[in-house]
Amino acid sequence: MRDPEVVVVGGGNAGYCAAHAAAERGRRVVLLEKAPRADAGGNSYYTLGSTRMVHDGLDDLIEVLEPDERHARTEVPPYSAAEFLDDLERVTGGRGDKELAEAVVEGSRDAVRWLHGLGLRFQLMYDRQAHEQPDGTFVFWGGSHLSNVDGGPGLMAVHEQIAARLGVEVRYDSAVTGLLTEGDAVVGVRIGTEELRAESVVIASGGFQANAQWRQQYLGDGWQHAKVRGTPYNTGDLISAALEIGADRGGDWSTCHSVPWDASYPENESNRALTNRLSRYGYPLGIVVNRRGQRFLDEGADFRNYTYAKYGKVILDQPGSVAFQVFDATSRAMLAAYEYEMPGINPVVADSLEELARAMGVDVDGFVRTVREFNASIDTSRPFDPTIKDGRCASVQPVKSNWAAAIETAPYSAYPVTCGISFTFGGLRGDVDGRVLDRSDVPIPGLLACGETLGGLFSGNYPTGAGLTAGMVIGRRAGALA
Template structure:
């Protein structure tokens, strides 16, 4: 926290108090740099998008034994299988979901340093665990099998992540200033030499040898969403912080930074459509997502399916299906399950009081409750049920190939929806973060139009463009924030 004795000069100024910003600040501080971290929000709204996450972080590892010393002990480990996740698998997943548009140099660094960076943060005091409730299913014999390449997360989720970061920052002597909204970059003799900031005491200039920008994308700016993502995106719900409005992207571009990454796509998910306060909700945070959709079917307000719910593990489809909801009539859809499937849904997302759900003993009654034509819904479910190839057993822990040969096809995890009561969860599009930002090298040094470094300026986190396009493997954002935040802080 800022004290009365705090100065308006530092060797390193970090703009943005999320995971990437704190990681950059830690990396600079352990080198003996004097660091000021500026957070736009007041303390009760701080933490950036990181606060709203589940803390899931995708890293390379060799299985459960290789993770010992990083993850917290748990008696379930003795009954747990954690498949190894190789560098080759990580690279293939990124290339697959981005359709090959991920920057190869950034990708190589992210993968190579993913585990070592988490171990470094762990050595400073951040705590990690296996994510049983999100990434594993309990098998009939009481054992657990993890799936999807995403296995490790922060103790306490996003809230725990930020709490740990703040504590470590205090231990390292980092000057964290809340309610400080950075506006413009100061340039002197061709070098970034500070930043102009709105503070509770008025506008101030903070001088620095280096400025690290980690202030997120532009997902909380409806005008920019409409301009860069397209018509309709102004209506998306903002899942995370309301403060990521692109101010620092604009400030960097103003002094000659080159845009980086895909400005036309973003991370968006299926999000509770009707719960009160379903934007930037600090209490419910990530629990307003609805991510058990691969087990059931999704219909629009006309009662028709429109995507392959079982195309892949949730980790590889969830960040692109939000935009598919946005395209539907009214930007609303319903996840449909029967009573047998209902038992498999994520407790943290589907069992909270007050969430959007309709329940009925028959499909006809359910259709009436959600305002969908009953004949259309009955036909959709009947066509789906009768098209299931039942030669493969239903198994949510693997890509089971249990296909429903209807239109559109469902490639895996097709189970008949036939036993009441039936459940419908209303979902819309929730935007998480945008993929476009500024172009950097692999150390986060911001580049100009000629490909040279803008001296004294670094970027990391969601401001760093180039890693993602169209889609995103779950847990890669926090991993990238850690890796490139550390790299930027190690040079700043």
């Protein structure tokens, strides 16, 4: 084909959204993917597909959902734009780009419907975001209620089908090594010795979480040891290339999305077969201890949707960068099978607290004391209710603010966890249409960015499902402008 009018660098969710939007306008689009075909899909391939969007409840969602007989027994609370914005403001401590947040929130519903119209299928997250009541009713919680069908692999398979239908040319094994410029404008990319010219370049090649040297430099010492959850190809190359031609840094380069991640599975990095099944997000139902047998965080500070992305860092700071999620027989039965019953999982199981501590390799006296003090401090006047922040607290240090239940019924189970890094929050600075800005706050002609490459939306923490949504919204806007 002739030289493209638009080059998209990076074949994840955001990159494909940009490519689709540009192709719908009749633009000639080439999408360049660094990975070989067998490893394509970026970080998006490793996700569950959770997508946070504004909606008015189940009746508003039905048009994009696959049929499910459970819908008749389901309660999905509305999720307003004000709630979405408040969640972003709250979890980031007010450090996020407010204009970018507003654009993502306001565009979330339309972006989901747009992709559904192109062929992406969605479903409610019954196994992850709902609790079944005794009467058989499913009650949803936590703001992020739907995902695409078949998770990350399904998301990327459909994106590829849409791109083929729209005439987007996809090239794999195409690592971009630089940006072509004429004056102040970007006019294409360099792929090894080849030059590919275009009117616009959209960078959607992710953050730098797979670059151990950059992690240590920008996130701090110790981060070089974090486990890379997703693609090993997001090494910040295009962020570096953009900075070299005068782009400005955007967002918080000192923090990232990092989660409790299985510490015992032998292949616990970039595992395409298990994708995100090595996540361990059931900690609000139990307690988490370090090698000293001590608790060190508030497991019930909020729904795990609003804490999991910051607790990886807390675990990284513990002795050996390892911790243990501990449950008794009652709480163990409430854990999501998707995570806690995956093939090859290796929990520690014992019939006494002392035996469990020895098997974990933690301080026995310290652990037993921790559990007994925790159990004795629980406010049993409040009923346990995992569908709301129930206020059932344990008044020890650190406090457990909600969902405190005694660890008292054998057998006891412990799951070793470490820090899994998903993506970095810092990247390039851009506007709400993805136009990359220079250090004088002026857009660089011909250069756009979206997805994890675009910094500014998150800092310190992250609400579940917001990343895919941001990629959809800003990717679509960038593609509409390119």
